[in-house]
Amino acid sequence: MSIIKSVMFDEWRYWRRTKVATTVILIGIALALASVIVNSIEVRQASAERTELQRISEQTFFDQPDRHPHRMVHYGHYVFRTPSPLSIIEPGVDAFTGTAMFLEGHQQNTAMFSEQRQSSGLTRFSSLSPAFMLQVLVPLMLILVGYSCVTREREAGTLHVMITQGVKVRDILAGKFFSLAGSGMLMLAPLAIASLWAGAHGESLAITASFVLGYVVYILVWSAIVLWGSTISSRSNASFAILIALWVVLCILVPRIASTTAATLEPSPGKLESDFSVVEELRALGDGHNASDPAYEKLKQDLLNQYGVDDVADLPMNFRGVVLTYSEKKLTDVLNKYAEARMDEELSQAEIARQFGWLSPMVSMRTFSMMIAGTNLENHHRFLREAEELRFDFVQALNHAHEHDLDYHTDINRYVNDDTAKAARVDASHWQVLSSFDFAPESAQFRLSHSLRYVLQLLLWAALMLALIKRASRGVM
Amino acid sequence: MSEPVVVAESLNVRFADQCVLDDVSFTVNRGEVFALLGGNGAGKSTTLKTFLGTVAPTSGSASVLGHSVTSDSDFIRSKVAYLPESVMLYGHLTGMENIEYFLSLADVKRSASDIEAALKRVALQADAWHKKLADYSKGMRQKTAIALALLRSAPVLFLDEPTSGLDPSAIDEFNQLVTALSEAGSTVFMVTHDVYGACQVAHRIGLLDQGKIVGVFERSGSELIDTEQVHTAFAKRNA
Ligand SMILES: Nc1ncnc2c1ncn2[C@@H]1O[C@H](COP(=O)(O)OP(=O)(O)OP(=O)(O)O)[C@@H](O)[C@H]1O
Ligand SMILES: [Mg+2]
Numbered sequence: 001m002s003i004i005k006s007v008m009f010d011e012w013r014y015w016r017r018t019k020v021a022t023t024v025i026l027i028g029i030a031l032a033l034a035s036v037i038v039n040s041i042e043v044r045q046a047s048a049e050r051t052e053l054q055r056i057s058e059q060t061f062f063d064q065p066d067r068h069p070h071r072m073v074h075y076g077h078y079v080f081r082t083p084s085p086l087s088i089i090e091p092g093v094d095a096f097t098g099t100a101m102f103l104e105g106h107q108q109n110t111a112m113f114s115e116q117r118q119s120s121g122l123t124r125f126s127s128l129s130p131a132f133m134l135q136v137l138v139p140l141m142l143i144l145v146g147y148s149c150v151t152r153e154r155e156a157g158t159l160h161v162m163i164t165q166g167v168k169v170r171d172i173l174a175g176k177f178f179s180l181a182g183s184g185m186l187m188l189a190p191l192a193i194a195s196l197w198a199g200a201h202g203e204s205l206a207i208t209a210s211f212v213l214g215y216v217v218y219i220l221v222w223s224a225i226v227l228w229g230s231t232i233s234s235r236s237n238a239s240f241a242i243l244i245a246l247w248v249v250l251c252i253l254v255p256r257i258a259s260t261t262a263a264t265l266e267p268s269p270g271k272l273e274s275d276f277s278v279v280e281e282l283r284a285l286g287d288g289h290n291a292s293d294p295a296y297e298k299l300k301q302d303l304l305n306q307y308g309v310d311d312v313a314d315l316p317m318n319f320r321g322v323v324l325t326y327s328e329k330k331l332t333d334v335l336n337k338y339a340e341a342r343m344d345e346e347l348s349q350a351e352i353a354r355q356f357g358w359l360s361p362m363v364s365m366r367t368f369s370m371m372i373a374g375t376n377l378e379n380h381h382r383f384l385r386e387a388e389e390l391r392f393d394f395v396q397a398l399n400h401a402h403e404h405d406l407d408y409h410t411d412i413n414r415y416v417n418d419d420t421a422k423a424a425r426v427d428a429s430h431w432q433v434l435s436s437f438d439f440a441p442e443s444a445q446f447r448l449s450h451s452l453r454y455v456l457q458l459l460l461w462a463a464l465m466l467a468l469i470k471r472a473s474r475g476v477m
Numbered sequence: 478m479s480e481p482v483v484v485a486e487s488l489n490v491r492f493a494d495q496c497v498l499d500d501v502s503f504t505v506n507r508g509e510v511f512a513l514l515g516g517n518g519a520g521k522s523t524t525l526k527t528f529l530g531t532v533a534p535t536s537g538s539a540s541v542l543g544h545s546v547t548s549d550s551d552f553i554r555s556k557v558a559y560l561p562e563s564v565m566l567y568g569h570l571t572g573m574e575n576i577e578y579f580l581s582l583a584d585v586k587r588s589a590s591d592i593e594a595a596l597k598r599v600a601l602q603a604d605a606w607h608k609k610l611a612d613y614s615k616g617m618r619q620k621t622a623i624a625l626a627l628l629r630s631a632p633v634l635f636l637d638e639p640t641s642g643l644d645p646s647a648i649d650e651f652n653q654l655v656t657a658l659s660e661a662g663s664t665v666f667m668v669t670h671d672v673y674g675a676c677q678v679a680h681r682i683g684l685l686d687q688g689k690i691v692g693v694f695e696r697s698g699s700e701l702i703d704t705e706q707v708h709t710a711f712a713k714r715n716a
Contacts, residue, residue, distance in 0.1 A: 006581040017569045157565030164529045164561070165629075166554030167582045477531055 003167060007175020008182070011149060021145045021183075028141040028187040035130045036190040040088035040197065050080035050100070054437065061434050066425040068414065069402040070289075070324065073395050076104035079437040081383045084374040085198035086211060089191060090131040092375025099383075103391035105328065105398075106288065108335045130191065131373075134215055135365050136251045138187050139222040143243045145183055146223070149176045150230040150476075151239045159476070169476045173469060177227050184219035191215055204444040210451070211372045217458050218365040224465035231472040250360040258356035258363055262349040274338060281334050288327030291320045299326055313408055320411055321403030328399060332392050339388070343381045350377045357457040364457035371451040374441040378450075383439055390437055397433030401426050479506040482633060482664040483528065487537035490523055490688075497523050499688040500537070505681075510655060510665040512675035514707070515685035516715040521668035522562050524685070525635050528666075529559060541633060555583075558631035562638055564622040568611035572601065572621045575610055579625055587628050595624040600650055615642035623651065627658075634658065636667035640674050652677045672711055676704040686714045 015021030057078040064072060081099040083091075102109050150173070153159035162172060195208040226243060233239035286295025291312070303315060303322065312319035357364030370376040402411075405426045414424035441447075483505035490498035497520045505511040515521050526532040528539055530550025539546045541553045566575040576592050596606055599620040610618060619642045626634060639655075640648045655678045659665055669675050675682050682702055684692035692710050694702045 003582055003584060006578065010578055014567075014569060156567070157561070157563065158567060160531070161559075161561060161565050161579070162582055164531060164554055164557075164559045165579060165583050166551060168551065 003171045004175045004178065007167075007172055008179040011176060011179035012182070015145065015179075015183075024141050024144045025183050025186060028138060029189065031128075031137065032130060032133050032187050032190040035128050035133050036089065036194045039091070039130055040194060043083050043088045043091075046099075047082050050082050053078065053100075054080045058434060058436060062431050064428060064431055066428050068424050069321075069398045069406060069426050069430065070105075072431060073105035073324075073398050076102055077391075077394065077434060078102055079387045079390060079439075081439045084379075084441045085201040085203040086195070086207070086373035087375045088130070088198065089134075089194050089211075090369045090373035090375055091129050092131075092370035092373055093377050093380050094375045095129065097380045101384075101387045103387060103394070105395045106331055108339060108388060108391070130194065131366070131369055134188070134191060135218070135362050135369070138184060138219065139225075139251060139362070140247055141187065142180055142184055142219075142222050142226050143229075143240075143247055146176070146180045146226040147230055147240045147243050148236040149180065149227065151233050151236040154234065155236060163477060169473045173227060173231060173473055173476075176230075177223055177469075180223035180226055181220055184223055185216070188212070188215055188219060206444045207372055207447060210448060211369070214365065214368045214372065214455070214458065217462060218361060221361045221458065221461045221465055224462070224469060228465060228469050228472055231469065231476065251362045254356055254360035255353075255363055255366070258353040258360075259349075261356075262352040265352055266345060266349045268342070268345045268349070274342070278334065278338050282331060285327060285330045285334065288324045288331070291323045293323075296323050296326065299323065315408070317403050318406050318408045318411055320408065321399055321401075321406065324402060325396060325399040328392070328395055332388075336388065339384065343384070346377060347381070354454070357454055358460070361458060361461040364454045364461070368451050368454035368458065371454065372447055374447060379442065382442075386439055387437070390435060394434045398430070401430045401433075405430065479509075481505070482507050482509075483511070483541055483666050485524070485528075485537070485539045488524075488527065488534055488539055489536040490520070490527055490532060491535045497688050498527070498534075501685075501688070501690055502537075503683050503690065503693075505664055505666050507664050508659050508662050509680045510659045510667070510678050512679035512682045513666075513668040513685050514670065514672065514675050514682050514711060515668070516670060516711075519685045520688040521670075521685055522637055525559070525637055525666070525668055528635065529554060529557065556631055557633045557635050558626035558629035559635045560622050560626045560637060560639055562641075564615075564618040566610050566618065566621060566625075569609065571607045571609055572596065572613070572617075572624075573606050575621060576625050576628060580628060583629055585629055592624070592628060595628050596621075598627065598654065599624045600647055616644060616647060619643055620647065623654075627654075632663060634663055634665045634667075636665065638669055638671075639667060640669070640671060648674060672708050673704055676702045676707055682707060684710055684714065 015025070057080075061072075061075070061077050064075065067075075079101050083094060083099065087094055098110065150159065153162070153172075159172070163169065192212055195203075195212050199205060199208045225246060229243040229246065230236075230239045233242060284295075286293040299322070300312060300319070303319070304310065304312070307315055309315060315322075354363070354367045357367055367376075406424065410420070410424050413420045415421065481504045483503075485501050485503050488498050488501040489496070501520075501524065503511070503513075513521050513524060523532055527534055528541060528546055530546045530553060533547065542556055544552045546553060567578070570578065573589075573592060573596075576595075580587055580592075593606070596603075601617060601620040601624065605613065605617055610621065613621070619639070623639065626636070636655075640651055643651060652674065655665055655667075659678075659680075665678075667675075667679070679702060680696050682694040683690045684694070684707070691714060694707050694710075696702055
């Protein structure tokens with residue numbers, strides 16, 4: 001044990017004296033810290049802003065004066081998704097999906113205000129998220145710091161001296177490994193601090209602890225990769241070339257191949273194409289604003305028969321409201337069908353891409369990170385569904401008011417003059433139908449149990465590296 | 478009572494198609510200084526490396542303190558202080574730090590004053606102790622490595638060209654040091670092409686030529702081995 005410690009401390013002493021490694025590590029820590037700070041300020045601001053905007057939006061809706069109920073359907077309402085606390089480190093899909101949505105009748109809008117759609121030019125730097133730093137840049141820094149950890153001693157002959165002094169190869173490699181892992185942990189420090197912050201802002205301990213632990217395992221895997229590269233190489237420049245090539249493959253190429261494969265295996269119909277067929281289907285439904293549209297003929301006949309009257313004017317409810325309720329339901333069914341199909345596609349693409357975690361620890365770490373942080377695709381879909389549910393509920397509640405609280409004759413005569421227009425209104429108390437939107441992250445247990453596969457991927461990588469290093473250590477002499 | 482410490486029996490080492498050691502046999506007893514003398518490329522360093530387990534014998538056997546090199550090299554390495562042919566220590570560390578570090582790797586605890594005593598014993602000037610090894614001369618590095626070997630206080634010493642790079646007075650001091658160590662019970666196995674030096678310290682000399690032991694010279698009583706005689710044999714072989 002003391003020998004491993006000696007080797008580890010000596011490696012650190014070498015880094016200090018040669019300055020290069022120290023500089024790299026300091027840059028790593030500074031970058032990680034800076035990205036955590038910048039990102040957390042952004043997220044905090046956004047979070048505070050959204051809570052406020054949500055409150056204002058609801059208040060504005062409630063504060064509307066007496067109006068015709070259908071004007072409120074078109075007046076609409078905003079919902080905002082407050083970012084999860086850990087998104088200060090792992091923005092996940094939040095970076096390119098929107099986190100706000102405008103809800104109105106007869107439409108499903110796409111989410112708005114995504115970081116990447118808004119940003120251009122200089123602000124692109126904001127895509128240097130702490131997660132990207134830790135998943136992609138920290139491995140690179142570990143390579144810069146450690147590629148020569150064994151080859152240097154081999155080239156200088158000191159490896160030979162150590163071994164002929166009776167130092168076990170295993171102990172030398174363990175010492176080098178811990179020196180690398182230790183520097184990796186330093187670069188994780190900002191993550192640990194940010195996780196504490198997330199804990200203080202409502203994230204559960206189980207989540208923050210697993211999040212940090214996941215990154216620790218990832219750093220250990222990369223430290224092992226670097227050690228392995230240096231152990232199997234006879235010269236430092238060979239080790240450097242091997243490790244940089246591995247980094248490019250594991251951190252750049254495989255993730256790219258993953259998304260390309262996903263898109264090829266699970267092609268999504270072009271947006272235009274699906275937009276076109278939605279429009280087609282919607283057109284067949286008829287226009288809910290026009291109660292005499294032939295599409296509602298059967299609805300009308302059924303009602304007339306049911307109440308034994310000859311004219312819609314004699315029905316005990318406002319027929320226009322009935323049509324609006326009916327058509328909103330039909331329209332929503334169609335829109336949901338397409339929305340669900342699109343989400344299914346997105347999800348199966350993501351699932352295919354996630355399988356590439358077996359081929360690259362970076363991919364498994366990325367998925368794990370998003371799953372635990374609650375910034376994964378499923379979470380965004382849940383936001384879309386919950387927002388849609390809220391939209392449908394308030395539109396239908398307004399349509400219900402239209403149907404039962406607004407007289408048919410008053411309604412059809414509202415364009416005659418100002419007075420009739422004033423008469424065709426319902427009381428503002430009806431606006432209270434809007435339920436408040438608070439989108440909460442999934443429970444800790446849910447997130448943890450859905451991350452198991454990625455934990456397995458990471459552990460498999462750890463086991464693989466251990467086996468490879470064991471093998472390489474036999475060839476050291 | 479002679480106790481065999483370093484034993485080679487019909488040792489053969491081949492690299493590819495080259496026979497580097499050819500049926501080499503010898504025994505070094507406790508407290509003895511044995512020198513393997515030979516020209517460049519005779520196979521001297523290879524013999525040492527075989528005993529340290531970094532070169533595997535093709536056939537035959539070699540053992541140290543009764544432990545075979547093929548099965549017990551960890552044990553052997555822990556009992557042997559080895560001074561390699563070219564001193565390979567850390568350039569970014571001082572002489573002191575190098576010694577401290579390698580001692581810690583060998584799990585040997587020595588106080589700073591012990592280390593200073595050893596450095597004095599090998600006559601490394603005190604103002605160099607805390608200088609980076611990268612700034613040392615060849616002889617200063619050699620002295621540092623010898624000091625390290627001494628501090629290991631291992632029962633067996635393997636020395637590969639120990640006096641190379643040392644000035645004449647340092648060589649004299651070194652020879653006295655080796656004699657003192659053997660009198661204190663250490664077993665010394667050295668390889669060299671320095672005939673005079675070998676005759677000064679060795680109890681026995683084996684003459685190695687192209688991987689074969691072609692002659693053995695021994696002290697008679699307390700008289701040193703005759704330099705003239707060894708030199709003639711050596712020169713004849715390397716003519
Ligand atoms: N690892 C190796 N692979 C192939 N040949 C080797 C190897 N090590 C040594 N040799 C060869 O074995 C022979 C003996 O080498 P060795 O280093 O033992 O000589 P030496 O007696 O120590 O010479 P010197 O006095 O120059 O140090 C040489 O011909 C050398 O080329
Ligand atoms: Mg040699």
